[in-house]
Amino acid sequence: MRTLLLLSLAALVVLAVASSNAIAAGISVDAGLTPAEDRWILRSQVRYMRRNNDPTPMDRRMNMYAFPAVVAYGLRPDFTLMVRQVVKHMDMSMAGSRSRTTGLDDLFILGKYKLYRRNTPQYTFGIATTLGLEIPTGTNSFSSGTWDAQPGLYTSWRSGPWAADFNVAYSWNGFADRDESGVNPGDELSLDWALAYQLSIGDNARVTLAPVLELSYRNISSDRQGGLDVANTGESVLYLSPGAKLTVSSFILEALLQIPVWQDQQGLQLDRNLGFILGSRYMF
Amino acid sequence: MTRCTALFLTLSALLVCGTGCAVTDQDVTSESAQNSDTRVYEVFGMDCPGCHGGVEKLVKKIPGVQQAEANWQKKQLVVAVRPGTELNDExxxxxxxxxxxTAGKRIK
Incomplete structure (x- = not known):
């Protein structure tokens, strides 16, 4: 019921964005990548996230580095296919002891289909639907252990130097199976807004610098096992993320500081702390 | 500190390389445009410098096109036609x- 309410809210937000003159361009979300037909986009990033404020006396702390690589290809003018693979490194400390783990996350494949696009001299507006599939190919420490489906909706608005994007995605985790221990991982709802303003550098229209502001909401339901919620799983978090994007012809450098302005941990998990994203994109 | 310096130098090199490539493209187009039939089309929907490459690549594949250069701010595409060949606007x-x-009208 709660999920349905959240999805309804998301649909309303999509309509609100579609009918307003707001604007953005996302760094934390890959669904915005839309190469033209027979064009490629390569995106690589370094993502850092820190978790601390242990509510237990064990003084747990975690530093997570993720290195996602995304390849997107324009199969047709209205269809984009993308593949994402993430290498992760986790540094965990607890009660004076420390452990480090490096491995692969699950492989993620996403298809994006253009439902509507209107290009006018004054503005450009587009709506696309996305469907992702996460395949449990990752190493034990990082794989969810299940096949996960991720339907979503992406809207974009451009007007002059302004750009606004909104993405809603729902990860239906373990839609076809459970992990080895019989646990069904909690589903995840993601809402992402991005607003950007492009400043031209020079007079050849090939270089721009865009300050970016993103707002991201994540709601992760508790894992389920035997019909019951698994303790200390599930969380909600809201990030406010300032950043910038430098575009030089077909090459983009991007940086984002992720600030968790609100969070609700359903149990004794660690709090999310500051994170950052540094990345680049190349189109050819 | 060493890592920060290395990162800064790498980013600077990439920036210089990217800017240099852009200037080279523009020079070639300007030169070829002087010696051939040049057409200018309105194009709506381009919203950043990265959009140029997509349309330029597809237009350059058309037989008879010598050079193509898009400008997202002017919302224009300049196409240089190879001398002695015909190009259909369609x-x-x-x-x-x-x-x-979305294509607007042909300006020139």
Whole structure:
């Protein structure tokens, strides 16, 4: 019921964005990548996230580095296919002891289909639907252990130097199976807004610098096992993320500081702390 | 500190390289435009410098096109036609559509 309410809210937000003159361009979300037909986009990033404020006396702390690589290809003018693979490194400390783990996350494949696009001299507006599939190919420490489906909706608005994007995605985790221990991982709802303003550098229209502001909401339901919620799983978090994007012809450098302005941990998990994203994109 | 310096130098090198490539493209187009039939089309939907490459690549594949250069701020595509060849505007409009943009009128 709660999920349905959240999805309804998301649909309303999509309509609100579609009918307003707001604007953005996302760094934390890959669904915005839309190469033209027979064009490629390569995106690589370094993502850092820190978790601390242990509510237990064990003084747990975690530093997570993720290195996602995304390849997107324009199969047709209205269809984009993308593949994402993430290498992760986790540094965990607890009660004076420390452990480090490096491995692969699950492989993620996403298809994006253009439902509507209107290009006018004054503005450009587009709506696309996305469907992702996460395949449990990752190493034990990082794989969810299940096949996960991720339907979503992406809207974009451009007007002059302004750009606004909104993405809603729902990860239906373990839609076809459970992990080895019989646990069904909690589903995840993601809402992402991005607003950007492009400043031209020079007079050849090939270089721009865009300050970016993103707002991201994540709601992760508790894992389920035997019909019951698994303790200390599930969380909600809201990030406010300032950043910038430098575009030089077909090459983009991007940086984002992720600030968790609100969070609700359903149990004794660690709090999310500051994170950052540094990345680049190349189109050819 | 060493890592920060290395990162800064790498980013600077990439920036210089990217800017240099852009200037080279522009020079080639200007030169070729002087010696050939040049057409200018309105293109709506381009919203950043990264959009140029998509439409330019598709238009350059059309037989008879010598050079193509888009400008997202002017909302224009300049196409240089190879001397002695004919170019159908419909082929250019189709390439613009396949790049996810919308063609306006032909200005020149």
């Amino acid at each position: 082929e250019v409009y189709d390439a613009i559509r396949r790049a996810n943009f």
